[in-house]
Amino acid sequence: MVHQFDKLTANQTAIENLQANEKISVMYEHEPRKFEKRGDKMITTVENLKTKELSELEADGVFVFIGFKANVSVLGDTLPALDNWGYIIADEDKKTSLPDVYAVGDIISKKYRQITTAVADGTIAAMSISKEF
Numbered sequence: 001m002v003h004q005f006d007k008l009t010a011n012q013t014a015i016e017n018l019q020a021n022e023k024i025s026v027m028y029e030h031e032p033r034k035f036e037k038r039g040d041k042m043i044t045t046v047e048n049l050k051t052k053e054l055s056e057l058e059a060d061g062v063f064v065f066i067g068f069k070a071n072v073s074v075l076g077d078t079l080p081a082l083d084n085w086g087y088i089i090a091d092e093d094k095k096t097s098l099p100d101v102y103a104v105g106d107i108i109s110k111k112y113r114q115i116t117t118a119v120a121d122g123t124i125a126a127m128s129i130s131k132e133f
């Protein structure tokens with residue numbers, strides 16, 4: 001498993017299950033750069049993010065999961081301030097850097113993206129808006 005950070009961010013039980021599985025080894029602080037089919041093998045070129053050194057991994061197959069991308073394109077060219085990962089920065093009241101634009105749910109920069117946190121964001125934004133206008 002190739003992982004960009006120096007530690008895993010899943011829940012502790014999932015991490016322990018993974019570490020207990022002898023078939024899985026983790027390459028920390030690496031990112032895939034190229035996938036190539038050679039014969040019946042998949043060759044993944046990976047970059048060590050610290051040293052920038054490239055190396056190859058040979059496998060029978062590759063499962064790609066690179067996370068999520070915030071769908072901010074719906075907002076057109078006038079985007080509010082975004083964090084480094086492309087999520088909208090909203091303050092405590094869910095206000096963005098654009099006047100009268102609020103943002104809630106998975107599209108905003110936050111630690112936990114769950115249904116309950118999205119719903120709570122919506123409540124906060126609605127109450128903030130009702131006080132403002």
Ligand SMILES: Cc1cc2nc3c(=O)[nH]c(=O)nc-3n(C[C@H](O)[C@H](O)[C@H](O)COP(=O)(O)OP(=O)(O)OC[C@H]3O[C@@H](n4cnc5c(N)ncnc54)[C@H](O)[C@@H]3O)c2cc1C
Pocket residue numbers: 071074104105106107113114115116118
């Ligand atoms: C695989 C998976 C499993 C999950 N499991 C859980 C779980 O067990 N428990 C939990 O609490 N959370 C879970 N989540 C997270 C949860 O689904 C999200 O946090 C939550 O749905 C966020 O709500 P949202 O309204 O911000 O976004 P969404 O639910 O993504 O809603 C956004 C909506 O906007 C629509 N949309 C997009 N573009 C446009 C457009 N241009 N015009 C009109 N509509 C548009 C989309 O079709 C969508 O319906 C899971 C997420 C995933 C991906």
